[in-house]
Amino acid sequence: MDEPRINIPEWTVSELSAALRRTVEDAYGHVRVRGEISGYRGPHSSGHAYFALKDEGARIDAVVWKTAFGRMRIKPEEGLEVVATGRLTTYPGRSTYQIVIESLEPAGLGALMALLEQRKKKLAAEGLFDEARKQLLPYLPTVIGVVTSPTGAVIRDILHRLAERFPRHVLVWPVRVQGDGAAEEIAAAIRGFNALAGDGPVPRPDVLIIARGGGSIEDLWSFNEEVVVRAAADSLIPLISAVGHETDVTLIDFVADRRAPTPTAAAEIAVPVRSELVGRIDGLARRALSCWARGQDNRRTELRAATRALPSADMLLGLPRQRLDGAADRLPRALIANAQLHHRVYSGIAGRLMPQTLAGRLARDRERVASFAARATLSLGVQYERGRERLATVSVRFAAGRRANAEAQRARVARIREQIGVLKSRAERAVATLIDLRYARLDRAAQLLTALSYHGVLARGFALVRGETGRPLRTAAAINPGMRLDIELADGRVRATAEARALVGPPSSAQPARRKSRRSDPGQGSLF
Numbered sequence: 001m002d003e004p005r006i007n008i009p010e011w012t013v014s015e016l017s018a019a020l021r022r023t024v025e026d027a028y029g030h031v032r033v034r035g036e037i038s039g040y041r042g043p044h045s046s047g048h049a050y051f052a053l054k055d056e057g058a059r060i061d062a063v064v065w066k067t068a069f070g071r072m073r074i075k076p077e078e079g080l081e082v083v084a085t086g087r088l089t090t091y092p093g094r095s096t097y098q099i100v101i102e103s104l105e106p107a108g109l110g111a112l113m114a115l116l117e118q119r120k121k122k123l124a125a126e127g128l129f130d131e132a133r134k135q136l137l138p139y140l141p142t143v144i145g146v147v148t149s150p151t152g153a154v155i156r157d158i159l160h161r162l163a164e165r166f167p168r169h170v171l172v173w174p175v176r177v178q179g180d181g182a183a184e185e186i187a188a189a190i191r192g193f194n195a196l197a198g199d200g201p202v203p204r205p206d207v208l209i210i211a212r213g214g215g216s217i218e219d220l221w222s223f224n225e226e227v228v229v230r231a232a233a234d235s236l237i238p239l240i241s242a243v244g245h246e247t248d249v250t251l252i253d254f255v256a257d258r259r260a261p262t263p264t265a266a267a268e269i270a271v272p273v274r275s276e277l278v279g280r281i282d283g284l285a286r287r288a289l290s291c292w293a294r295g296q297d298n299r300r301t302e303l304r305a306a307t308r309a310l311p312s313a314d315m316l317l318g319l320p321r322q323r324l325d326g327a328a329d330r331l332p333r334a335l336i337a338n339a340q341l342h343h344r345v346y347s348g349i350a351g352r353l354m355p356q357t358l359a360g361r362l363a364r365d366r367e368r369v370a371s372f373a374a375r376a377t378l379s380l381g382v383q384y385e386r387g388r389e390r391l392a393t394v395s396v397r398f399a400a401g402r403r404a405n406a407e408a409q410r411a412r413v414a415r416i417r418e419q420i421g422v423l424k425s426r427a428e429r430a431v432a433t434l435i436d437l438r439y440a441r442l443d444r445a446a447q448l449l450t451a452l453s454y455h456g457v458l459a460r461g462f463a464l465v466r467g468e469t470g471r472p473l474r475t476a477a478a479i480n481p482g483m484r485l486d487i488e489l490a491d492g493r494v495r496a497t498a499e500a501r502a503l504v505g506p507p508s509s510a511q512p513a514r515r516k517s518r519r520s521d522p523g524q525g526s527l528f
Contacts, residue, residue: 017092145205183225242266
């Protein structure tokens, strides 16, 4: 049996893990690894991304920190073959090694095209490429928005072509067209143009041109990002994509309302040729004038033909004239017959209007009037009696109400008088109490005044000396020889004249000398 090797150094698990980590990081450092992304489910809630790289025979864990993930042009996707650049390290928590990825690149053009085709199918399935979503371009836009790099030749080509065809107001939103953050800037520019108000200080474009020069698929990859495609799909402003050359195809071409093979062609699509438009308008004006002239000639010819087809005035008025002559011949006889008919009717009516008939009619009318008068008199009497009854009823109710109101007012006056009596007694007590309080306060003030008055001091044998001005003199130094003095005593005042300056002695209120400390006694020793 082998003896234990007690001379082998002893390690803790943390020390061994740290040593292994240093060994791996020192031996390999930065590496480039090619493999297929596996187990990727999107970024973690912390912003970091965790997945694995694998090939036919091995698998290695990978992590992308939040800061590096935001800078990546190619984002991790499940099943994508990539070349990852990073540093190799270990994870002591699970005793595994892993690669901390700093950048990702597609593993060859085929992988990038496969990713592009996969993304194209995904967006097409969402309906972003449907023709029903595409908008019509305005024939002559007032303002044109251009999203491109401000330093490239693309913007100069667009402006030059617009100036040649039809000068328009152009708004340029400068962005990066490749590299990190280019896709986000392009999407923000599209949404920014759509967010402009129609009546704001910056005019809202009528059409947008997304332009970039030619390049490789890696250079044009920003226009294949989902954020750019979705921003273009959400744009309410008609959009023209002019990315790369005619052979270059990006995902924004499928979602745009119109695709142009080049940026110059996009400018040609956006506006018509001004000279051609002016010539077309002139031609239409000439055609309209010619059509109007031909129409006038045709209407004039039709009027002449209609005039020839109309009958003459004699033909139109012959028959009416004949009927008028016949009616004029019959009119005298008709008038005589009508007069005779009316005379017979009048004679018949006059025969019926006899004095006896009128007298009978008058007697019947008088009887009716008398009957109406009697009925009116009776009705007035009835109305008068009803009025008297209503008046008597109202008078009784008014008297009863007046008595009730008078009783209520008397009761109210009695209650108010009682309240006034109570308030009067309370007021008298309050006034008496207040006067007593005021007298007591006055007595206290008088006592305090007496205690603070100098007359009490004078009554104890002191005197108050005033100078010629009447001001009190508090020190002997303030008195000069020959000064007139006014000395006030407890029982009166005395006039006096100072003969000589008084000698100033030590103040009577000087503090007595302090007793010497017992410690200063030389007869007492110190214990220390």
